[in-house]
Amino acid sequence: MQQEDNLAISTMDQGFEAEVVKITLEQTSYVLKIWNKDSRPDVSFQFHLLNALFDRGLSVSKPIGWGMNANGEKVLFTSFDGAAVKKVNKKKMSDLALLLASIHQTPVEELLHVQLPKYDFIDYFYSAIKEHPDLLLALTHFLSMTEMNQEQLIHGDFHLANILENNGKYTVIDWTNGQLGDIRYDFAWSFVLKSIYVSEQNASAFRTAYLKTNPISQNDVQLFEAIACLRWILYSRHEKVPKGTNTLDTIMSLITNNPYLKELDLYDFSKKI
Known part of the structure; x- marks a missing residue:
């Protein structure tokens, strides 16, 4: 957030439920999923489930954070793991x-x-x-x-x-x-x-x-x-x-x-x- 001017942001394939963007800082990329459509999932649950599965070595994205953006839309921030x-x-x-x-x-x-x-x-x-x-x-x-x-x-x-x-x-x-x-x-x-x-x-x-x-x-x-x-x-x-x-x-x-x-x-x- 403190290096906003250095972020490269690009749109990824969109699903029926949310908008997905790729955020790159230097050599590291992340994914921000924004539920700005009709779906209202329990993002807290998803974050904690991903965290538990990642800790156990399952092939899931590493969860980094979750919450709401300025528009009140639920968001989930994870590692970028390919296409x-x-x-x-x-x-x-x-x-x-x-x-x-x-x-x-x-x-x-x-x-x-x-x-x-x-x-x-x-x-x-x-x-x-x-x-x-x-x-x-x-x-x-x-x-x-x-x-x-x-x-x-x-x-x-x-x-x-x-x-x-x-x-x-x-x-x-x-x-x-x-x-x-x-x-x-x-x-x-x-x-x-x-x-x-x-x-x-x-x-x-x-x-x-x-x-x-x-x-x-x-x-x-x-x-x-x-x-x-x-x-x-x-x-x-x-x-x-x-x-x-x-x-x-x-x-x-x-x-x-x-x-x-x-x-x-x-x-x-x-x-x-």
């Missing part, structure tokens, strides 16, 4: 799978002072689903087939835009959705996003590497992938997900190849996606 992952291959996808597995294997008893929240699963991840009775019916049906185990640390949105790369090192950012959750769902949501926006081949490599490190039964994998697909379809109906020329084909492939989803009325679903 979002753009190009991938099977080896890189395997590395990212091991990174997610390491998050899921973090002993939560070591994070007790952080007070990880636990939310109602449907209310948190499917907040608008009551407006879509067909999706709500499918979701409640799927959830009745399993018992949610919301007792482990999850990231909540582990996709490529939230993974930074710098000289071969990966850093997981955006812990807005960090919480006690079911790692089967966290893994499945990440896999579905990679299937849609990366490629089915690379997503398969991600899935194979993760399950080798953190085994989940085949039935649970298929069930939670179906549950995750419903979340993407819900977001799609509210125009909250990007769509390319092949996006619809990919999601329909996921539906038809999943034993739970293929029981749904594919024609009605495809019309509403």
Whole structure:
């Protein structure tokens, strides 16, 4: 702050929730995230969670400070750790799978002072689903087939835009959705996003590497992938997900190849996606 005239400030890729700027002083760079849009997260929680994870050697940004700016907007100040992952291959996808597995294997008893929240699963991840009775019916049906185990640390949105790369090192950012959750769902949501926006081949490599490190039964994998697909379809109906020329084909492939989803009325679903 005392060397303001020597700071180099540049805008970074913006998310749906906040503005992000890179601040460089001499040879060291930092990131300032400013929640100046609709989202109002608990930045204090994010800071303390990052601090706990960083101290335990997990691949997260080093938190430096948090608070409010002159406009009353919440801010988080961290280390700069590179740019979002753009190009991938099977080896890189395997590395990212091991990174997610390491998050899921973090002993939560070591994070007790952080007070990880636990939310109602449907209310948190499917907040608008009551407006879509067909999706709500499918979701409640799927959830009745399993018992949610919301007792482990999850990231909540582990996709490529939230993974930074710098000289071969990966850093997981955006812990807005960090919480006690079911790692089967966290893994499945990440896999579905990679299937849609990366490629089915690379997503398969991600899935194979993760399950080798953190085994989940085949039935649970298929069930939670179906549950995750419903979340993407819900977001799609509210125009909250990007769509390319092949996006619809990919999601329909996921539906038809999943034993739970293929029981749904594919024609009605495809019309509403």
